[in-house]
Amino acid sequence: MSIKIGIIGATGYTGVELLRLLAQHPDAEVIAVTSRSAAKTALSDYFPSLRGTYNHLIFQPPEQASLNQCDVVFFATPNGIAMQEAPPLLAQGIKIIDLSADYRIKDVALWQQWYPFTHTSPEWIAKAVYGLSELNRTAIAQAQLIANPGCYPTCISLPLLPLLQHHCLADNQLLIADCKSGVSGAGRKANTGNLFAECSDNFKAYGISGHRHLPEIRQTLNLLQPQIGNNLIFVPHLTPLIRGMHATMYVQTKDGHNPYQLIADYYRNSPFIDVMPAGSTPETRSVRGANLCRISVQPAPQNNTWIILSVIDNLVKGAAGQAVQNMNIMFGLEETSGLKLTPLLP
Incomplete structure (x- = not known):
């Protein structure tokens, strides 16, 4: 299986961590990375640690990226972005894993008390599955939208x-x-x-x-x-x-x-x-x-x-790693695929 993947907001720490993990995933193919601030910059120039791994990828604005060709799109964006940009992708049947807080809290009024926005897609909050992998494996396997938990x-x-x-x-x-x-x-x-x-x-x-x-x-x-x-x-x-x-x-x-x-x-x-x-x-x-x-x-x-x-x-179990774990569950892969990582010491 080859899962075509897009990452929106790939210039942050969780974005580069996703790229690091997906680089060694046997079934993952990253085809689009987006950033408005780094548009037209080669990924390997922006993150020298990824030289030789993603030499073909160039940051693009989201509206110009090939997101409609993706099987799954990760949102590694600040709070308030996914709630606006995820619904059009969801309408096309694309799976979404959101690493921000936009879909985590089921009570919309409560969410708006803690985050300085009016939620623009509250209808998707009810459909989102909270992606605490060890708690919600069964629901994650059937989900289209995952709200990845905070660290x-x-x-x-x-x-x-x-x-x-x-x-x-x-x-x-x-x-x-x-x-x-x-x-x-x-x-x-x-x-x-x-x-x-x-x-x-x-x-x-x-x-x-x-x-x-x-x-x-x-x-x-x-x-x-x-x-x-x-x-x-x-x-x-x-x-x-x-x-x-x-x-x-x-x-x-x-x-x-x-x-x-x-x-x-x-x-x-x-x-x-x-x-x-x-x-x-x-x-x-x-x-x-x-x-x-x-x-x-x-x-x-x-x-x-x-x-x-x-x-x-x-950045791993608290963000990008759990997101990849959820992707594995969503696509029926081994839960450990791409994640058999030995911790770094010292």
Whole structure:
């Protein structure tokens, strides 16, 4: 099978990560890359790391690219673009995987509270499948439009899915997610806060009053265990890393459930989830460049609280890798196709 692929907004970090992953995919053929700012520039000139891999591709404005010849189009664009440009492609029967937030939140009014736009294609929100691969494999396989999850929601939700499926989180206790992300999570754009001199040798919290991934995380939690997401406290931090995301979650269970055994059993046959031995501590560098989520579960000393640790590469399992994983599921391919990547060390 040869899947013809277009990437809209391919000049960002998730765009180049998609290109890196698809370059080694046995069934992928990238035929179109778009960018208005880099139009008419050769892809291999813009990204020297891709020299010799995509020498035939030139950035084009979306309206001039051969998107109508694609089987699937990835939107690696800022929020607010896919909701305008995806519907004409969907009308032609083309599959869409959107890496922005445009179709993630089912409640349109709630989405508009967190994003500064009026949604222009709300009719497609109901049809979109939330692309958390390990949760929605069956629906993803039948979908035309995938809303690829955000990086924080992926890192937080994956360890909690087995507990939510069993409704075993304590109903009236706070659920705390203390999270850290590398600078690439902010995207490839000019921003004073992302400058080397600002980020290096520094550590800070942000979005304490409300991060836009909060309603997305709560939506998943509440879907599986009603109202539990309302107990969530989510605090993100910026760390002096390029890649990497770490979530430390503090949870309490009911009826004596052991989170470790539930999580280990749930993910026994999941190729991209590594439930580590008791007492282990996952590191962000242990997943760098790979489509992996490593999870550790430990009891808090002298307490009925469990500490769950989760790490991903925010650009791979938190974005482009999960998008390719979803593409594999959509087209009936092996889920691991093109994604059998060993993490980079050092």
